[in-house]
Amino acid sequence: MLLAPIWSVAFPPLLDYPNHLARAFVLAHLNDSHFSFAQFYRADWGAYPYLGMDASLAVLGRVFPIETAGRVYLSLCLLALPATAWFFLRQAQPAAEAAFLWALLIAYNVFFLEGFLNFDLSLAVGFFSLGLWLRWLAKPEIGPWIAALVAFTALYFTHLLGFGIAGLIVAAYLALSRHPVRDWLWSAALALPGVAFYLHSSRVGLTASKIVFHGWDDKIDSLGMILHGYWPWLDWISLGALAIWFLAAWWRNPEFRWDRKWMAIAAFLFALFWVIPWMWGEGSDLDIRVLPFLFVAILATAKVGRRAKSLAAIPLLLFAAQTVSVTRHFKQAQPALAGLARSFDAVPRGALVLPIVEGDEDPIERPFTHFWAYGVIRRGWFSPYLMDAPGETPMRIIHESYTPDGFWNLVYDEPPDWQQVQNDYDYVWAYDVPKFSGSLAAIGERIYSSGPLEVYRVRKF
Numbered sequence: 001m002l003l004a005p006i007w008s009v010a011f012p013p014l015l016d017y018p019n020h021l022a023r024a025f026v027l028a029h030l031n032d033s034h035f036s037f038a039q040f041y042r043a044d045w046g047a048y049p050y051l052g053m054d055a056s057l058a059v060l061g062r063v064f065p066i067e068t069a070g071r072v073y074l075s076l077c078l079l080a081l082p083a084t085a086w087f088f089l090r091q092a093q094p095a096a097e098a099a100f101l102w103a104l105l106i107a108y109n110v111f112f113l114e115g116f117l118n119f120d121l122s123l124a125v126g127f128f129s130l131g132l133w134l135r136w137l138a139k140p141e142i143g144p145w146i147a148a149l150v151a152f153t154a155l156y157f158t159h160l161l162g163f164g165i166a167g168l169i170v171a172a173y174l175a176l177s178r179h180p181v182r183d184w185l186w187s188a189a190l191a192l193p194g195v196a197f198y199l200h201s202s203r204v205g206l207t208a209s210k211i212v213f214h215g216w217d218d219k220i221d222s223l224g225m226i227l228h229g230y231w232p233w234l235d236w237i238s239l240g241a242l243a244i245w246f247l248a249a250w251w252r253n254p255e256f257r258w259d260r261k262w263m264a265i266a267a268f269l270f271a272l273f274w275v276i277p278w279m280w281g282e283g284s285d286l287d288i289r290v291l292p293f294l295f296v297a298i299l300a301t302a303k304v305g306r307r308a309k310s311l312a313a314i315p316l317l318l319f320a321a322q323t324v325s326v327t328r329h330f331k332q333a334q335p336a337l338a339g340l341a342r343s344f345d346a347v348p349r350g351a352l353v354l355p356i357v358e359g360d361e362d363p364i365e366r367p368f369t370h371f372w373a374y375g376v377i378r379r380g381w382f383s384p385y386l387m388d389a390p391g392e393t394p395m396r397i398i399h400e401s402y403t404p405d406g407f408w409n410l411v412y413d414e415p416p417d418w419q420q421v422q423n424d425y426d427y428v429w430a431y432d433v434p435k436f437s438g439s440l441a442a443i444g445e446r447i448y449s450s451g452p453l454e455v456y457r458v459r460k461f
Contacts, residue, residue, distance in 0.1 A: 013367030016115030022373035024057035047197035052158035080124035091134035098308035122162025156194030208281035255305025339450030
């Protein structure tokens with residue numbers, strides 16, 4: 001059921017996913033004579049904290065075609081989150097192990113649907129790391145500690161925020177459990193490789209030129225993203241059902257016990273959500289990254305006993321409804337995406353293509369934003385908007401061309417410099433920007449259209 005939506009459609013409609021997939025394809029084919037990628041890009045692998053997807057696809061891409069490799073990676077993310085939540089709860093609260101079924105509802109979380117797939121993977125690696133650490137803490141031996149060290153180092157390479165939040169959970173647990181200094185020192189040592197790699201190779205976010213805090217109203221709205229799918233009413237029903245599940249687990253159940261330690265950690269994560277800024281430097285949506293950890297921590301707050309198994313039907317029924325929701329939405333998006341995909345055949349291989357895209361919908365409703373990146377995969381295009389972030393991604397763009405910043409905000413406050421567009425590009429892939437149609441017609445001819453999409457061939461002098 002988890003995998004049905006991904007494998008039942010031609011194009012998983014996930015916001016950033018095509019961009020990440022195209023970057024992996026470019027890295028795999030930099031020296032391929034069938035492509036001209038080496039003129040425009042270069043590899044820049046380093047000990048960066050956001051390599052989870054790139055490293056995975058570098059391996060999977062040797063076994064599968066890149067689009068199949070991407071689906072396999074998505075499948076691993078979907079399966080890993082509930083599996084590692086189960087492993088974590090098995091260590092944190094064995095008497096509430098069956099509560100992991102609620103984690104099925106966050107497999108298709110807002111980060112997965114927005115294509116923030118490094119962070120999504122870090123959730124699974126984070127719960128696995130915390131579970132190994134709790135296992136070592138219960139039985140302090142060198143074997144379990146080394147396993148936890150490897151896991152926390154892998155967590156660093158997956159996502160810096162996942163690494164940081166897991167570290168805060170470790171510190172909170174040790175403080176609340178009043179563990180001796182020896183446990184603090186051994187636990188802190190688990191972070192040393194990640195910290196060393198960060199200071200040596202990345203330092204991303206060490207300073208911030210821009211810090212944005214959301215107001216109370218925005219924070220309250222953001223809380224709803226703890227469960228955020230395509231049917232808002234189902235999200236609210238699910239949250240209400242979770243409260244009912246706890247009530248039913250408690251009512252006249254002699255085995256039920258609250259775990260004050262995990263209640264305090266859940267309260268700590270909840271407070272953390274309120275104090276973390278929404279944006280730090282170039283990173284945004286920082287505060288809501290705490291919410292999946294909070295959700296699973298809540299599941300660890302009670303020892304339910306045998307009754308948890310009899311209550312399993314509640315999360316399973318909600319998960320079935322969510323699967324219907326996601327599958328239906330994915331399929332409904334396919335006709336529009338197929339129309340966009342046909343634009344690739346209208347543009348020759350190896351063309352220099354400038355995407356111009358606007359749209360102010362909810363991010364999980366914007367699969368069109370980076371859809372042009374399939375043209376990089378299928379037709380070997382050059383585009384200046386493949387994600388190139390020093391200290392984060394392992395690919396650099398070495399071709400200098402005009403790149404309007406409006407693309408990243410999906411709003412063009414000022415029109416592009418059409419003369420520079422004409423000089424630097426062969427085609428323009430323009431989505432939902434009818435206000436620029438006249439200007440584009442002045443420098444080229446429209447060769448394809450589908451719904452809000454217009455593709456123009458640029459006239460050269």
